[in-house]
Amino acid sequence: MQKQTKKQESTGKGARWRWRGRLWLEGPEGTFLGYGRVVLLERIREYGSLASAARSMEMSYKHAWDLLASMTRQAGCPLVVTVRGGKGGGGATLTPAGEKAIGLFWKYHDRFQRELTWMSAELQKLFCGEEKPKAKRGTS
């Protein structure tokens, strides 16, 4: 039985809150690096091709290609070098700039997630409960 003190929780919902958030790096064209884009880059590194990277994320090839184009356009230098035709039909591999983009994003992403965790830990009493201890100070 989840008896517990049942003092705060008994407001009907047993509400437990946490802060969540999204973080992205924005450039002149809009989003430049975000979670999905960076995972895509990582998958390209893992699979060596844009097509299978997209498949692995259940993302359409076109969408992946568009994201990559957007990143390349904004970065000013390619994050991925692509080859078409030839052995295996072609492929894609990360450039050093691409590697650096991944590292940069995760660095800040992790910092942000940590911050969210701290923030959530601060959420104890929420507004519903009577926040006036009143402490029997006579002012009834």
Next chain:
Amino acid sequence: MQKQTKKQESTGKGARWRWRGRLWLEGPEGTFLGYGRVVLLERIREYGSLASAARSMEMSYKHAWDLLASMTRQAGCPLVVTVRGGKGGGGATLTPAGEKAIGLFWKYHDRFQRELTWMSAELQKLFCGEEKPKAKRGTS
């Protein structure tokens, strides 16, 4: 003088980056407090009615009502007290819990925005440029 050094900018794109993000408080049902929801609460306080609050944000009344219902459901206590019929047709005013929700959100939102500003300030050299300063401490 908006001349500035124009040294970094000359990489072709004039790329200037900044971190952006979104923050919301999540409860058992999903989003509980987010930017739009809190602004809605503030507008209700300002206008004294849900209908005109929605209008002021160019939001449909139904959408506003749904958001409010979601918040109330999750909070466990009403953030807004509504009156229908009567003088002026009715209205809506914030409860203390509603006020507190607004304050809570902005507190964390502001902290988050400050964090984003700091993070953005750290973004000087991005990956494209040669990241080797090679001595040369004073940027002329």
Next chain:
DNA sequence: GATCGTTATGTTTTTGATAATATAACGACC
């Protein structure tokens, strides 16, 4: 009791983002 702007709640329409589909070109390799 007629009026008014509101709350309350459905139902339908729009629309924007994503997925699906189609097709061409590529080039090493057999």
Next chain:
DNA sequence: GGTCGTTATATTATCAAAAACATAACGATC
């Protein structure tokens, strides 16, 4: 030179979220 899986690009279809629309009920005030 035919094959293969890829890059590259355009067009169409799907779907879910938001808007738009519709309607009923409410109750102080006149």
